[in-house]
Amino acid sequence: MKTIYKYTFLVTVALMGVTSSWAQAPSDAYRNIQEGITGTARTKAMGGAVGAIGADAGAAYVNPAGAALFSRTTIGIGLDVGKGSITIGDIRRELTLGGLNNVSYFGRSIGIPVSSNNSLRFNFGFNVGQEYNYKRDSEMEMTQPKFSITDLISAKAALEGLSSDRYKPTKTYDPFMSGVNPMVALALNGDIIEEIEETNNATGETNRYYTSAFYTENPDKTLTLWPIRGNRLNVSEHGSRYYTDFNFAMSLNDSYFFGASLRIGSMNYGRASMLREDYSDTKDNNNSFLEYGTSLDVTGASLGLNLGFLMALGDYGRIGISYLTPQYAQYKELYSGSVRSRLNTPNPTKDPYFTFETDEYRSDYAMITPGKLTISAMAFLSKYGMVSYDFQYRNLGHSKILLSGAGVSGVSDFIKEDYGAELTHRVGLEVRPINWLSLRTGYAYTGNPLKSEPLKKEAEGGLDYEYPASGMIADFVLPRNYQAITGGIGFNIGRSTTLDLAYVHEIRKERAYPFTGWTDPKDPEKSFIAVKGGDLKETRGSFVANLTFRF
Numbered sequence: 406m407k408t409i410y411k412y413t414f415l416v417t418v419a420l421m422g423v424t425s426s427w428a429q430a431p432s433d434a435y436r437n438i439q440e441g442i443t444g445t446a447r448t449k450a451m452g453g454a455v456g457a458i459g460a461d462a463g464a465a466y467v468n469p470a471g472a473a474l475f476s477r478t479t480i481g482i483g484l485d486v487g488k489g490s491i492t493i494g495d496i497r498r499e500l501t502l503g504g505l506n507n508v509s510y511f512g513r514s515i516g517i518p519v520s521s522n523n524s525l526r527f528n529f530g531f532n533v534g535q536e537y538n539y540k541r542d543s544e545m546e547m548t549q550p551k552f553s554i555t556d557l558i559s560a561k562a563a564l565e566g567l568s569s570d571r572y573k574p575t576k577t578y579d580p581f582m583s584g585v586n587p588m589v590a591l592a593l594n595g596d597i598i599e600e601i602e603e604t605n606n607a608t609g610e611t612n613r614y615y616t617s618a619f620y621t622e623n624p625d626k627t628l629t630l631w632p633i634r635g636n637r638l639n640v641s642e643h644g645s646r647y648y649t650d651f652n653f654a655m656s657l658n659d660s661y662f663f664g665a666s667l668r669i670g671s672m673n674y675g676r677a678s679m680l681r682e683d684y685s686d687t688k689d690n691n692n693s694f695l696e697y698g699t700s701l702d703v704t705g706a707s708l709g710l711n712l713g714f715l716m717a718l719g720d721y722g723r724i725g726i727s728y729l730t731p732q733y734a735q736y737k738e739l740y741s742g743s744v745r746s747r748l749n750t751p752n753p754t755k756d757p758y759f760t761f762e763t764d765e766y767r768s769d770y771a772m773i774t775p776g777k778l779t780i781s782a783m784a785f786l787s788k789y790g791m792v793s794y795d796f797q798y799r800n801l802g803h804s805k806i807l808l809s810g811a812g813v814s815g816v817s818d819f820i821k822e823d824y825g826a827e828l829t830h831r832v833g834l835e836v837r838p839i840n841w842l843s844l845r846t847g848y849a850y851t852g853n854p855l856k857s858e859p860l861k862k863e864a865e866g867g868l869d870y871e872y873p874a875s876g877m878i879a880d881f882v883l884p885r886n887y888q889a890i891t892g893g894i895g896f897n898i899g900r901s902t903t904l905d906l907a908y909v910h911e912i913r914k915e916r917a918y919p920f921t922g923w924t925d926p927k928d929p930e931k932s933f934i935a936v937k938g939g940d941l942k943e944t945r946g947s948f949v950a951n952l953t954f955r956f
Contacts, residue, residue: 429770430875434804434820435854435884437672437705437734438774440829441911442849442889443536443648445483445507446951450893450907451833452847454793456781457715457723459662462509462532465652467779467795468713468727469664472528473654475511478956483507485535487909487947493545493917493939506949507534511652513956523658530652536670538645545638545917545939551867552934553633553682554697554879554920555617558592560934561923562600562615569593569600581763587742587877595744595761597695601628618748619684619693631684634691638681638880638919644674644703650711662715662725670707670732676700678880680919686749693757695746699878707734707774722784722791729777731803738768742877768876770814771807775799790836790843797829801854819873825856843895845907851887867935868922879920882941887913893949905951915941 442453444463455464459471462481485506511530518524565586572580572590580590592598599618604611620628647670654664679698686693709732715725743762776799783793801824806814833847855861859870860883872881893907918938925932 429768429806429814429816430873430878430881431816431820431823432875432881433772433806434801434824436674437736437772438801438804439537440851441537441887442831442891442909443534445481445509445953446893446905446907446949447845447895449909449949450845450847450891450895450905451793451835452831452849452889452891454781454795454831454833454847454849456713456727456779456793456795457725457783458791458793459715459723462507462511462534465509465511465530465532465654465664465666466534466648466650468715468725468781469650469652469666469711470654470662470713470715470725470727472511472530472652472664472666473514473526473656473662473715475528475530476514478513479509479511479530479953480956481507481509481951481953483534483949483951485947485949487945490944492942492944493543505535507532507951509533514656526656526659528652528654532648532650532652532666534648536646536648540643541943542641543639543917543941545919545941546635547637547919547937547939548635550633550636550937552936553617553619553636554680555592555598555619555682555695557879557920557923557934558588559598559615559617560925561586562589562593562598565589568613579764581766588874588879591697591742591744591761591763591877594763595695595697595746596748596759597697597744597746618746619686619695631686631693634683634685636680636682636919638678638917640676640678640880640917642674642676644672646670646672660717662713662717664713664715666711668707668709668711668729668732670709670734672703672705672707674701674703676878678878680880693747693749695744697879698743698745699740699876700742701738701740701875701878703736703738705734705736707732709733709774720785722782724783725781727779727781729779731776732774734772734774736770736772738770739765740768740876740878741765763877769809771809773803773805773807775801775803786836789838790834792835793833795829795831797831798826800824800826802826802856816873823857823860823872824854827854828852841897843897845891845893845895847889847891849887849889849891853885855883863916863938864935867937868918869924869933869935870921871923872918872921874921880918881921882915882917883938885914885916885940887911901955903951903953903955905949905953907949908946909949910946911944913943915943917941 448463456467458464459474464471483506509532514526514528572593619631650666652666677700684693711729713727802821829851831849889911895905916938923934
């Protein structure tokens with residue numbers, strides 16, 4: 406028999422606060438800074454391993470000291486056209502992507518003699534590009550899941566320990582703006598969970614508890630919750646992030662190179678999700694269901710500083726290091742929720758269909774993103790090309806959510822607990838068999854940034870660890886890994902024009918969940934909700950073209 410959650414369980418810990426009442430969640434630390442391969446067609450063809458190459462807008466994006474290697478005025482423009490698919494289990498959806506990839510300008514270097522043996526050269530420029538863009542529609546289905554989203558929300562209502570009146574809107578009171586759990590408010594107003602009074606005949610004591618609204622009342626007044634025949638989660642997402650770098654670089658004797666860039670970022674993101682659960686309500690009639698939906702739109706801007714250094718190793722190559730400082734970002738969110746249900750009850754006078762929709766609400770917050778360290782090396786292959794390698798480190802657990810007037814949000818503690826180091830390796834090869842032709846290939850791999858063991862690997866029975874929800878949004882994804890296999894070709898058209906083409910094949914693996922697991926801290930061995938996830942695999946291929954002019 407499925408658990409019926411009584412809020413007397415955890416009333417003693419209700420004063421500790423309710424994690425899911427925040428509009429933000431640890432997912433923001435992952436979603437807002439998700440990366441692929443950024444830069445020009447040359448950069449992408451070499452797997453993004455260009456930190457020590459220089460004289461390319463994509464290389465200056467990684468290490469701004471690379472801007473010091475531009476000897477002539479250089480203007481570049483790039484386009485990105487792609488197509489991909491996303492798969493969860495056997496369900497596959499197609500998607501199309503495309504648009505402006507990058508625009509850059511770097512001026513002719515200016516030399517200043519310092520002494521008879523030393524000279525300084527300076528360079529200025531700007532670089533506008535697309536860091537990441539995506540549009541994906543995913544669908545996940547499960548047959549006869551053990552737990553319902555109503556089980557989770559009933560447990561959260563038990564944790565909060567409030568009567569149902571606190572969740573009902575009035576002319577002067579809005580529960581969605583009053584600090585109560587927004588998932589509980591949505592479910593109660595949508596009539597998919599109920600508050601029930603229970604009287605102990607022996608003692609006369611009355612208790613109240615929360616339960617799913619999908620049940621049968623037995624003759625002895627006990628309740629039997631209906632089993633779930635199946636559920637289906639549909640999620641539609643789209644978004645993009647752009648950057649503008651203002652570069653300043655200098656070189657000493659063409660051997661030591663220093664650079665800095667002011668990075669201004671912008672982003673937009675939107676998502677809509679719908680979880681449908683179908684119930685076995687009676688022997689002959691199985692048409693009861695619920696649909697739990699949410700929508701979210703986010704816009705934001707960020708500011709940071711990128712610092713870099715390169716050193717030439719004679720005719721053998723270069724080594725370099727760069728550090729993108731933590732960026733300060735401001736976000737504005739618009740979000741809403743809806744519940745639609747059909748509840749097949751014995752009462753013929755009650756309309757079985759019910760729909761509830763919230764207003765659209767706004768949430769403003771700030772975020773400090775983690776810094777990013779990149780160590781690079783490049784070796785010349787005589788006059789026939791080069792091989793390069795970049796190692797990138799950042800710790801997603803260092804992300805901090807800031808709330809207006811409240812300082813660091815408590816969700817930052819969950820980010821620190823759940824996320825850790827993200828390591829990326831990139832390797833690239835460029836071969837020039839003849840002067841006007843370059844052949845390129847590359848590979849990139851990013852590991853799993855999750856630190857929490859229950860999140861890194863789902864337990865056999867399902868995830869029973871609570872991953873804080875983002876307001877009303879119950880579903881979420883957890884990162885697994887990312888890899889890219891790339892290749893391309895470059896043509897020198899005369900002495901002043903270059904055409905670069907690249908193809909990038911990317912695979913991103915994640916684990917998707919319709920809602921989080923949960924464990925009663927008072928009775929962790931016996932009272933828990935375990936949720937099975939689905940492996941989400943996003944595959945995308947894109948063609949990038951760059952035209953570069955030098956004067």
